[in-house]
Amino acid sequence: MSLDNVLRQIAARIPVIDGARVGIDGVDGAGKTVFADRLAQAMSRPVVRVSADDFHNVRAIRHRRGRQSPEGFWLDSYDHDRLRAHVLETFPRYRPKAHDLATDAVVDTPELVAPPNAVLVVDGLFLHRDELRHFWHLSVFLDVPFTVSVPRMATRDGTNPDPEHVSVRRYVEGQRLYFRSCAPQLRATVLVDNTDFDAPRLLAG
Template identity: 55%
Template sequence: MHRSSRGAVLDHVARRVPELSGGDCPRVAIDGPDGAGKTTFAAELAAAVRLLGRPVTSVSLDDFHNVRAVRYRQGRDSPLGFWQDSFNYPRFRSDVLDPFVPGGSRRYRPAGHDLDTDAVLDPPWRTAAPGTVVIVDGLFLHRDEIGDAWDLSVFLEVPFETTARRMAQRDGTNPDPAHPGMRRYVEAQQIYFAACTPQQRADILIDNEHPGEPRIVRG
């Protein structure tokens, strides 16, 4: 598919979100490497879904990190540690994914950890309206622990050379993906790609190297 306007791609994805019976809530994953544009895409997708008259709630896996002692137990520079220890999947499943299984309670909590303070969070439970579209953005969303949860999944494909430059602008990291300071992130993604082939598992694969003109590769 040729490059298209961002609005057209977002509308295409929004219309692909299934409408489930019985007021069940479709769960939508926006996956991709660090710097791929997941958070922005998820927010704009939420707006596109609302334009179709559907209720939406948005959650980020970034709000379900493990505490620092767990995240860095294999070393602060370890790619394997980043891949294995970054996120609290049991908590994310219990607080976000399980409430939205077919016939689920729709009673969820949108966060479990504050990355800045390292505090474990227990915010009040929220109850989503029947049929709410649950949009989740985050890393590694097609890994085995949670990959079976999605009613629709998107992978944003962007070369590491581009994501490293975006991360440098956002986080102040080195813009060269081959720099030792980027090893933890880049090699963790390579582990993920080899173990889970998210580009193949995703229902929709989007080339997001040029955010203003994304390209639907598949789906």
């Protein structure tokens, strides 16, 4: 199935309500940002795009369990309190960013107001955590094996392409902890095999 067909099918399922919220989840390297951007382009309604990557915790919190800790990656990477308070609980009012990852600075962006009938599309890791899952009117999990996603990360970030290498253990094992704790593949409204960017497959939903 072509990407355009998959996007059209998902877009058609988004509820026609004020303040609809859509989450695009998946492992590092699954293609969440591109998929969310393309989904936004496929919609006829106004769209507000927000990324969970703009809601990281500061480095001191992210690494408090150790720089290589999988538990730290899973539990401490993101400031979910601010994501909820600044975006998910208030939309169509929202603040699109709370942290600058490059400088590790907390930022306080002015509040914006989405256009009438706008859809919020959020991409990011761990969006089916217990404290986030109930916010989504529709959610997507991009299912990609680590044997594919980790080499994609290596191309993007210069990391090691081997999913079993010690240098990427924090990320791979942290995401496996997420799978065991939250089963996002089952919690998502729609499950998509995104192994091939250009030919994703609807697996469920």
